[in-house]
Amino acid sequence: MNKFVLPEHPHCPHDHSQCVSDALSAAEQVCERAGARLTALRKRVLELVWQSHRPLGAYDLLETLAREDDRRPAPPTVYRALDFLQEQGLVHRIASLNAFIGCASPEHTHQGHFLICRNCRVAIELDQSLIHPAIAKVADQMDFSVEAETVEIAGLCSQCREAA
Amino acid sequence: MNKFVLPEHPHCPHDHSQCVSDALSAAEQVCERAGARLTALRKRVLELVWQSHRPLGAYDLLETLAREDDRRPAPPTVYRALDFLQEQGLVHRIASLNAFIGCASPEHTHQGHFLICRNCRVAIELDQSLIHPAIAKVADQMDFSVEAETVEIAGLCSQCREAA
DNA sequence: CGTAGAATTGTTATATAATAACAGTCATCG
DNA sequence: CGATGACTGTTATTATATAACAATTCTACG
Ligand SMILES: [Zn+2]
Ligand SMILES: [Zn+2]
Ligand SMILES: [Zn+2]
Ligand SMILES: [Zn+2]
Numbered sequence: 001m002n003k004f005v006l007p008e009h010p011h012c013p014h015d016h017s018q019c020v021s022d023a024l025s026a027a028e029q030v031c032e033r034a035g036a037r038l039t040a041l042r043k044r045v046l047e048l049v050w051q052s053h054r055p056l057g058a059y060d061l062l063e064t065l066a067r068e069d070d071r072r073p074a075p076p077t078v079y080r081a082l083d084f085l086q087e088q089g090l091v092h093r094i095a096s097l098n099a100f101i102g103c104a105s106p107e108h109t110h111q112g113h114f115l116i117c118r119n120c121r122v123a124i125e126l127d128q129s130l131i132h133p134a135i136a137k138v139a140d141q142m143d144f145s146v147e148a149e150t151v152e153i154a155g156l157c158s159q160c161r162e163a164a
Numbered sequence: 165m166n167k168f169v170l171p172e173h174p175h176c177p178h179d180h181s182q183c184v185s186d187a188l189s190a191a192e193q194v195c196e197r198a199g200a201r202l203t204a205l206r207k208r209v210l211e212l213v214w215q216s217h218r219p220l221g222a223y224d225l226l227e228t229l230a231r232e233d234d235r236r237p238a239p240p241t242v243y244r245a246l247d248f249l250q251e252q253g254l255v256h257r258i259a260s261l262n263a264f265i266g267c268a269s270p271e272h273t274h275q276g277h278f279l280i281c282r283n284c285r286v287a288i289e290l291d292q293s294l295i296h297p298a299i300a301k302v303a304d305q306m307d308f309s310v311e312a313e314t315v316e317i318a319g320l321c322s323q324c325r326e327a328a
Numbered sequence: 329c330g331t332a333g334a335a336t337t338g339t340t341a342t343a344t345a346a347t348a349a350c351a352g353t354c355a356t357c358g
Numbered sequence: 359c360g361a362t363g364a365c366t367g368t369t370a371t372t373a374t375a376t377a378a379c380a381a382t383t384c385t386a387c388g
Contacts, residue, residue: 037355039365058345074368079346081366095259096314098345098374115308126302134298135317138290143322144279150260152314153299158307201384203336222374238339243375245337262345262374 012159020050023102027090030106036088045081046102049091054121055099058082094123096152101125113151119160126151176323184214187266191254194270200252209245210266213255218285219263222246258287260316265289277315283324290315 027046031038038046048061058078066072082100085091091100092112103112104125113126131151139146156164191210195202202210212225222242230236246264249255255264256276267276268289277290295315303310320328 037364041366071367073366075346076348076368077366095316115303115306117308118311124306124308126306130298130302131295134294135315138294139279139317139319142279142288142290144281144288144317145320145325146317147282147319148317150314150316150318151299152259153303153308153310153312154314155303155311156309161309201335205337235338237337239375240339240377241337248336 016052019053020047023050023090023106026106027088030088030090034088036084041077042081042084045078046085046090049082049085049100050102053101053123055094055097055101055116055123057097057099061100092125094152095150096154111149111151113149113153115153115155115157117157117160118154119156119164122157124157180216183217184211187214187254187270190270191249191252194252194254198252200248205241206245206248209242210249210254213246213249213264214266217265217287219258219261219265219280219287221261221263225264256289258316259314260318275313275315277313277317279317279319279321281321281324282318283320283328286321288321 024043024047027038027043030036044065045061048064049056051064058075061082062073062075062078065078082091082093086093086100089106089109090103092103092114093100094112094114094116097116101112101114101123110128111132113128113131115124115126116122132149135146135149135151188207188211191202191207194200208229209225212228213220215228222239225246226237226239226242229242246255246257250257250264253270253273254267256267256278257264258276258278258280261280265276265278265287274292275296277292277295279288279290280286296313299310299313299315
């Protein structure tokens with residue numbers, strides 16, 4: 001099945017603090033191995049990105065930082081942290097929402113593919129076993145060398161569809 | 165093979181005026197059937213979108229309109245035209261570029277899937293015979309009902325790769 | 329025709345997202 | 359310690375998109 005499947009959902013409560021602590025300790029390891037510095041700020045931004053399984057805008061994160069840090073940071077502060085986290089593969093950007101979400105399996109580098117519910121706004125990261133090969137095959141047919149894949153499927157998750 | 169394959173490319177000259185006139189006459193038919201009004205402005209914006217096979221930003225289109233129409237239009241003018249053209253399936257939006265491109269086959273409704281060369285910036289619309297089924301299958305496995313698909317593959321086209 | 333109602337376009341202002349440029353601070357190593 | 363480079367703060371600006379309302383144009387009906 002799909003090792004990226006995450007249980008969190010407005011209709012599916014779970015121990016989300018576990019998700020957060022898993023993400024943070026995975027981040028420590030990834031940065032350790034890469035020789036990159038997971039500073040307090042970067043760690044805090046990652047934690048904020050992981051506050052839910054919904055993509056969050058940079059200005060949402062900024063707002064939260066401002067509420068807690070007292071001295072309001074400016075946009076570049078959060079964008080630089082997000083750039084770093086994306087470089088380390090700890091965060092994905094969702095182009096169709098101008099938003100960011102924590103990566104569900106940062107241990108190996110990969111493109112983020114997502115199912116995004118328009119109702120509850122939860123984004124589920126897919127494993128690539130089906131979609132990536134299809135993309136690779138099409139690209140090969142067209143003699144196109146792939147560098148980045150944006151795959152964002154919008155619709156309704158099962159819980160939201162049943163609720164409606 | 166791929167009926168969406170388009171010959172235009174910086175390295176592959178072709179009779180692009182044919183692409184434009186085909187797109188415009190297809191648009192007439194689509195709007196006719198839908199009972200929608202392809203006004204002069206909307207037609208002009210569609211023509212501008214089709215000035216190349218590269219996605220163009222709304223402000224690029226606006227700039228061109230301003231240069232020719234003397235009385236400079238404001239952003240809502242071009243955004244409303246683009247909204248209309250998207251509703252009629254005549255134009256796709258490329259989320260990863262904040263840009264717009266003419267649809268290669270507006271006769272039937274579909275999602276736009278693209279290969280986008282980072283060097284020459286040409287976007288090639290794919291047919292969906294391989295990628296769409298993979299998405300449908302994954303969504304089905306996850307009990308997710310799909311409403312929109314954003315698939316934008318960035319990389320290097322064959323001509324640009326060979327040139328490098 | 330002539331005009332009411334709807335659709336389209338014009339216009340001004342504003343919201344939202346992201347980056348440029350440069351100054352200050354901190355970590356690390358000799 | 360300093361010197362160096364990495365990181366963060368700060369100000370200003372650019373890029374993308376929309377809200378709100380006025381003016382115009384089109385359409386259909388009497
Ligand atoms: Zn969770
Ligand atoms: Zn949902
Ligand atoms: Zn052409
Ligand atoms: Zn190219």
